[in-house]
Amino acid sequence: MIHPSMPALEILGFVAAVLTTLCWLPQALRTLRTKDTKSLSLVTQSSLTLGVGLWLIYGILLGNLPLILANAVTFVLVVLILAMKLRYG
Structure with a gap:
């Protein structure tokens, strides 16, 4: 089994975090608009x-920065979309 170094794992986590977080931005912007x-x-x-x-x-309990950052930003975006859904149906 390959054991990548911690920096490589962190980079992988941050890349995944950026991609899965940014995918919600167009939906949130469209919903707001x-x-x-x-x-x-x-x-x-x-x-x-x-x-x-x-x-x-x-992520907070683990102290895992990629999980924390990605999910904090994503949470704001999906809460915004949910609020718009509740308000406008």
């Missing part, structure tokens, strides 16, 4: 928000 949330599932968005919140707590 158009206020159109009809095509978004309330159950899915609520589950995602809860899941990301739990990942954030998990």
